[in-house]
Amino acid sequence: MSTLVALARAQALAAGRAQPITTVRHLHVHDRPLVLIPLAMAGEANAPLAAMAGSAPDQPRLLVVSQPRNRDERFAFFAALAEAVVPYLDSFAGVTEAVPVDRGRDVRHRFVDAPQVWVPNPGGVDFLRLLGRSTRFRRTDGDFPVPASVPRLGQWLTFLASTAEVPGSSLLVNAVQALGGHWATGQSAAEDAHLGSLFAWITEGAAAAREAENGPVAGPATDPSFDNEVLAPLITAADPALTGVLSDLLTPTWERMWKSIELLRGRPAGARVGARWDSDRDAYSAYVEHLIEDGSPQPRRDGAVAAAARLQRLENAAARYAVQRAFDDPLVMAEHRLTGAAFGAVVTLAKADRIDDSGKRPVLRPRIMVATTETVRVEPGANLTSPARPSQKAKVISVTPGPAGTDVVLELSGGMGRKLVAEPGSVPEVGEQLLLTTLSEAYRPGAAFPDPADTPWTHGGPPGSSAEADEQEGDVVGAARGGVDQAAAQLFRG
Secondary structure, eight states: OOHHHHHHHHHHHHHTSOEEOOSSBOSOOOSSOEEEEEEEOTTSTTOEEEEEEESSTTOOEEEEOSSTTOHHHHHHHHHHHHHHHHHHHHTTSSOEEEEEETTTTEEEEEESOOOOEEESSHHHHHHHHHHHHHHTTOOSSSSSOOOTHHHHHHHHHHHHHHHTTSTTOOSEEEHHHHHHTTEEOSSOHHHHTSHHHHHHHHHTOHHHHHHHTTSOOOSSSOOHHHIIIIIHHHHHTTOTTHHHHHHHHHHHHHHHHHHHHHHHHTSOBOTTHHHHHHHHHHHHHHHHHHHHHTOOOOOSSOOHHHHHHHHHHHHHHHHHHHHHHHHHOHHHHHHHHHHTSEEEEEEEEEETTOEEOSSSSOEEOOEEEEEESSOOOOOTTOEEEETTEEEEEEEEEEEEEETTEEEEEEEEESSSOSSSSOOTTSSOOTTOEEEEESOOOOOOOOOOOOOGGGSOGGGTOTTOOHHHHHHHHHOOOOOOOTTSOGGGGGTTOO
16 A cells, blocks of 8 residues: 555545545546446355346346256356347447558558446456356357357456456456545455445445445355345245345445446546557457457466466556556656655756767757756666656756755657757756656567477476467467557457
C-alpha cells in the first residue's frame, strides 16, 4: 500500500465514506459489456450451481443446476452457458480496420471492437479459468459427447482468464478490483473483497457498508449458513423453488454490477486507456484468427521457454501499466513525487538551437535549465521524461542545489523532428511548468529465448517430452503488432 493510499484510507475512515485515489478512470468501460455472475456449490471442486448472465441490465438470464453432482445436468448447464456467452463473444468478429505497420509500409487488420466481460471479484475470474480448463478438451463425438459449443466456451474462457492476468487489460474485468483501483475505503483489503460492502462505501458510506456485509454474497462461493439452512434441503428434495431462491440471491449482485459499471463510466478516461484497449482488440483479433484457421485448444501447460516468455511479457506489461497510470493521473504521479522519482519545475533558461557537432555529424541537442523547490534525487547522467512530451528524453547535465531550491540543467533529444531546427513547441520555453520523472514508456525489448529443442530434457528439449509438445501446440499465434505490444496476440495461452 502506498503512502497516499494509506492516507486516503485514514481519511475514508474518519469521513465514513470512500475517498477517490485517482482523478481519471484507468480502464476501458464498454458500451455493451457482458455481466457474468457465477455461483459454485460449496465443497465440490468447480461444481457450478448457477450463473446469471446478460449484456443489458433489464435482461438477466439465470441458469441453474438443480443437481450439481449430476454429470448430465452439469454439462447441460455448460451448453446453456455457452449459448448465453459465446454468441456475445463472437458478435464483435465482424467489421475490421486497417492498421499501418512497419512505419506505414504495410498494413494489418483488426476488429473495430472487442467484447468485455465483467465478473464480481477475483474468485469469479478463477472460476472461469477452472471452467475453461474442464471444458475446452471435451469431445463432441465418441463416449459422453458434448455439444460443440461447450469446448468452444472453454477455449474462450481460458483466453479471457489469461488476459485478466495482464495489467491494464480490460477484456475480463472484476468489479472489486476495478472499484478498488479508483477508491479507498476505511476497511481492510480483505473486507473490500465483498462487492456489496465496497460498493456501499463508495456510494452511501460506512453505515450502509455494514448493512451490506449481511447481504447476499457475490459468488462464486456461497454463505455456509445459506448452504446448510436453505440450499441443502432444496437440492436434496429436488425442489423447483430452488430457481427462485437462487434468483433472489444473485439479483442484488446483478444490480450492483451494472451500477458499478455506470459509476466507473461516469469518470473521464485516462489518455492512454484507448491505447491499451487497442492492444486488447489486437489480442481478440489474433485469437479469433486462430479459432478460424486452427481451432485447437490451449495446451494444458506451457513449456519452459513459453512460460519464461509469458512471465517476461507480464512483467513488462506491469511496468508499462504503472508508468501509464502515473502519466495519465496527477494523483498517481504524486506518489512518485513523494519518493523522489519525479519532481515539478519551471523552465528558467532555454537554448532551443544548440547543435552538438562533437560526433561524426551534427545533431540537434537543445539545453534547458529548470528550477524546483522539490527534493531532487537524480544524478548527472540520468535520463528523465516529461509526460507532456513522452517521446523526448532529457539527460541530466548538472544538479546545483541553492538556498531557494535546485537548478537542473537538461539536454534534450528526440521528439523534435529530424532537422537541425526544432519543431515549434517541441522544446520547453522559459516560464513553462514541467513535470520530470525517471519513469519512461520507452520500448523494452524482450530477451532472446532458446528454441525448445535447444533446452535440456528437464525443460522440454531432446529426447522429446510432453512439455515440448505442449509448447509447440501453444505457439499458434504470431501476429505482427506494429507499435502495439506484440505479446498481446498470444494472450490466449492457458
